[in-house]
């Protein structure tokens with residue numbers, strides 16, 4: 001059994017930074033983790049890249065040869081990845097042992113989890129290879145400063161959940177940038193009624209019925225539920241990791257050992 005996090009979320013939501021912080025954290029506590037780059041457009045990495053889509057396909061070449069723009073080019077690269085599941089991907093995955101833990105740093109294009117089957121087929125492949133996979137959806141904490149942004153963030157997370165059908169963890173990233181943390185609880189696990197009232201206040205009366213339906217929908221899917229992360233705080237990273245570990249049942253098997261000093265961090269809240 002292998003373990004994997006598929007890190008997705010809007011462009012610039014902090015996915016790659018999350019991956020590198022998680023990698024560093026695991027180094028510190030003596031836990032092994034491998035970060036895979038699935039973004040053909042990425043250039044700078046703050047983590048050792050275990051597997052790299054750029055070794056398979058070059059976005060620059062694709063754009064030049066097929067006369068595609070950056071987004072069309074990226075979609076082509078991802079489809080190329082999908083076509084390579086049984087060769088390049090399998091060959092690369094051969095390098096990992098049964099109980100290895102991989103983190104997939106994905107591109108930020110929302111198309112990848114709304115209507116093209118690339119990521120869906122990618123995770124199906126991982127599941128066939130006996131990986132326990134979990135979606136980690138990152139949303140920038142700046143989204144909670146505006147209820148309309150927040151709801152649209154929840155909906156794109158919902159799109160990913162519906163498409164990928166995987167265990168799903170929503171994370172509110174960049175908590176260090178949020179000056180006023182006093183009322184974040186209202187957003188981490190908000191009352192649907194409060195959200196609806198705020199939304200109605202922001203939008204014209206003609207949307208009242210639609211707003212109600214929208215809030216009910218995201219609420220019933222359990223979508224409006226976020227774990228905050230502050231990458232400057234070791235405890236916060238540890239807390240998020242422990243929640244994801246539960247989600248993918250990491251550490252439940254007898255042959256998976258987490259070093260003792262891991263326990264120093266305890267499971268006593270988000271540690272912001």
Ligand SMILES: Nc1nc2c(ncn2[C@@H]2O[C@H](COP(=O)(O)OP(=O)(O)OP(=O)(O)O)[C@@H](O)[C@H]2O)c(=O)[nH]1
Nearest residue numbers: 010011012013014015016017107108174176177231
């Ligand atoms: N202050 C602060 N800045 C952050 C944090 N995470 C990311 N950033 C900044 O946000 C910007 C985007 O971060 P990335 O990690 O590249 O985001 P990404 O989601 O990988 O972006 P794409 O791959 O382009 O979609 C960078 O300038 C980061 O330095 C954080 O926790 N705190």
Ligand SMILES: [Mg+2]
Nearest residue numbers: 015016039042
């Ligand atoms: Mg990135």
